[in-house]
Amino acid sequence: MDKELLKKRVCEAIDASANKIKDIADRIYAEPELGFKEFKTAAKVKAFMEEEFGIVPQTGLAINGVKCRLKGAKPGPTVAVLGELDAIGCPESPDADPMTGAAHKCGHNLQVASMLGAGCGLFKSGVMEELAGDCVLFGVPAEEYVELAYRQQLLAEGKVHYIVGKGQLIYEGAFDDIDMAMMMHADKERPKPTVSIGSSSNGFVGKKVQYIGKVAHAGDAPFEGINALNAALLGIMGINALRETFKDSDHVRVHPIITKGGDIVNSVPADVRMELYVRGGTMEAIDNTHKKVDAALRAGGDAIGAQTIIETMPGQMPLDSPDRLHELFIENARAINPNVAIEDAGHFGGSTDMGDVSQIMPAIHPYIGGTVGLLHTKDFNCIDFKACVLDTAKAFACVVVDLLYDEAQEAKEIIKNNPPNLTKEEYIQRMDAYFSK
Numbered sequence: 001m002d003k004e005l006l007k008k009r010v011c012e013a014i015d016a017s018a019n020k021i022k023d024i025a026d027r028i029y030a031e032p033e034l035g036f037k038e039f040k041t042a043a044k045v046k047a048f049m050e051e052e053f054g055i056v057p058q059t060g061l062a063i064n065g066v067k068c069r070l071k072g073a074k075p076g077p078t079v080a081v082l083g084e085l086d087a088i089g090c091p092e093s094p095d096a097d098p099m100t101g102a103a104h105k106c107g108h109n110l111q112v113a114s115m116l117g118a119g120c121g122l123f124k125s126g127v128m129e130e131l132a133g134d135c136v137l138f139g140v141p142a143e144e145y146v147e148l149a150y151r152q153q154l155l156a157e158g159k160v161h162y163i164v165g166k167g168q169l170i171y172e173g174a175f176d177d178i179d180m181a182m183m184m185h186a187d188k189e190r191p192k193p194t195v196s197i198g199s200s201s202n203g204f205v206g207k208k209v210q211y212i213g214k215v216a217h218a219g220d221a222p223f224e225g226i227n228a229l230n231a232a233l234l235g236i237m238g239i240n241a242l243r244e245t246f247k248d249s250d251h252v253r254v255h256p257i258i259t260k261g262g263d264i265v266n267s268v269p270a271d272v273r274m275e276l277y278v279r280g281g282t283m284e285a286i287d288n289t290h291k292k293v294d295a296a297l298r299a300g301g302d303a304i305g306a307q308t309i310i311e312t313m314p315g316q317m318p319l320d321s322p323d324r325l326h327e328l329f330i331e332n333a334r335a336i337n338p339n340v341a342i343e344d345a346g347h348f349g350g351s352t353d354m355g356d357v358s359q360i361m362p363a364i365h366p367y368i369g370g371t372v373g374l375l376h377t378k379d380f381n382c383i384d385f386k387a388c389v390l391d392t393a394k395a396f397a398c399v400v401v402d403l404l405y406d407e408a409q410e411a412k413e414i415i416k417n418n419p420p421n422l423t424k425e426e427y428i429q430r431m432d433a434y435f436s437k
Contacts, residue, residue: 001130003405010121010397011336017052017120018390024048025113025389029095032087032102032109035142035165036154038064041085041112045139048116053123057137062168063159066139070123076133076408077415080175081396082183082354083115084108084143086165093378105380107186107371110389112139114184114368117393122400131404133411136178141165143353145206145315148275162431164316166353170360171428179415180325180362182399183354184392186375186382187367193387194369195333197326198345201319201365202251203355204279205290205312205434209235209256209297212307215270225268229261231306232272238296245292250285251347254278254293279351281318283430314434317427319348319355321364322418325399328410329366332398336391341369360427362418368392 014021024044031040042064049057049068057068064085069078086108091101119137122128128135142151142165151163162168169175187196211232216225239254246252256276262269278293280286294310301308333340345367354365370388373379382388403411422430 003401006127006130006401006405007398009125010127010401011394013125014117014121014390014394014397017117017124020052021113021117021120021389021393022385024116025109025385028109028112029104032097032104034089034100034102034147035086035144036063036151036160038085038141042066042139045085045112045116049119049137052120061174062141062165062172064141065165065169065174067174068119068137070119070128070135070137072131072133072404073129074132074407076131076404077179077411078134078136078177079400079403079411080136080138080178080181081115081118081400082138082140082181083112084165085112085139085141086144088144088376089146090376090378105377106144106375107380107382108143110186110382111184113389114392114396115139117390118396118400121393121397127401131401132408133404135400140169142168148206148208162314164353164356166356167314167316167431170356170424175357175360176424178361180411181357182325182329182364182396184366184368185352186371186388187369188375188380189372190369191372191383192369193337193340193384193391194343195330195340196343196345196367197330198348198367199319199321199323199326200281201348201355202253202279202281202351203283203286203318204277204315204351205286206315207276207278207290207293207313208311209274209276210309211272211301212309213268213270213304216268218266218268222268225270226305227268228272228304228306229269231301231304231308232258232274233300234303235297235300238299239293242292242296246289251281251349252279252285252289253349254289277315279349281347283317309437311437312434314431316351316353317355317359319352319365320358320421322362322414324414324417325362325364326366328399328402329364329395332395332402333391335398336394337387340391356427359421360424361420362414
């Protein structure tokens with residue numbers, strides 16, 4: 001059957017399922033959950049897959065991941081469309097969970113809806129019977145790097161090996177049967193239909209820092225104490241003194257917060273704690289920078305005579321996306337809406353664990369308009385569901401058709417021309433090397 005006719009059938013099937021796709025997005029939005037706690041969200045995704053596709057998905061991957069495979073008529077590559085299950089902490093949002101402060105102010109409910117919408121297009125149209133290869137729909141947990149103490153507890157209990165969802169899924173082998181992956185992310189302050197393409201982003205490592213001093217009466221005998229807060233402040237000043245050594249081309253960002261500044265005002269602070277990220281556009285930039293940061297943090301403790309404990313943990317790897325996969329997405333987005341604006345997003349200074357996936361296979365992460373407000377704030381909202389979700393679902397499904405049509409020649413060519421930066425084994429070795437204390 002003609003490829004363009006297959007795409008037409010895909011888009012018609014998505015339009016016919018539009019109310020159900022909107023409903024799942026709204027129901028996920030109404031019950032936001034933080035990473036590795038997305039039990040209700042995972043259950044909703046599982047039920048949708050069973051009801052709409054008649055397939056019982058794999059569950060319990062990286063605690064809450066949900067994975068469904070739509071089979072093609074012939075063997076071939078497997079293309080995954082991903083959607084993130086977790087919310088972000090945004091307690092000031094009127095829609096936040098009053099107990100946890102979680103809210104879908106990063107648009108992950110829109111990702112899941114676009115992923116399931118693409119599935120509706122591919123499955124209900126019957127086009128998979130014309131393709132060589134499979135499409136995996138994958139609801140993935142814990143993209144946001146939050147609640148570190150809780151995640152470290154999961155580590156200690158042996159429930160996870162990494163504290164980020166896609167890294168854990170790679171470790172478990174959940175991507176072993178996938179050859180390439182796609183996922184959208186809602187853009188910020190883009191009310192009109194827009195596709196923003198960025199081929200790269202920062203990665204990062206996370207750090208927890210503790211300065212241990214000596215308590216004393218702050219008014220009567222401060223000279224008997226060792227002020228751990230002063231040590232922390234000197235450590236931060238040391239980081240600031242390093243900033244002129246950061247190359248612009250490395251996109252380095254270092255941003256600490258003090259999570260505990262002492263116990264009571266009348267005592268010299270003896271237990272002060274910090275958390276920080278060290279970001280960079282390449283793993284080499286991260287490696288070079290985070291060792292300098294450690295030296296600055298230690299110097300703060302040494303100057304005051306405090307003990308300095310630095311715990312480093314793997315975070316997320318930089319995004320590295322192939323041009324051809326972006327081109328296919330843009331071509332289909334324009335075919336679906338000729339008025340969509342295509343923008344070059346450049347390098348993204350933030351981070352996503354889609355970067356981890358992009359290190360081991362071809363993967364894209366376009367930013368999609370139809371939204372207002374800044375990400376992670378109470379003002380973020382989707383105002384054009386068609387542009388943000390339905391048209392994106394159509395674009396993903398049509399890209400799958402492009403990739404797997406004609407014996408999957410397009411997919412095979414992309415895989416051949418974009419070998420992985422890391423094997424799975426190299427990825428695990430690299431990530432494990434960041435664990436240190």
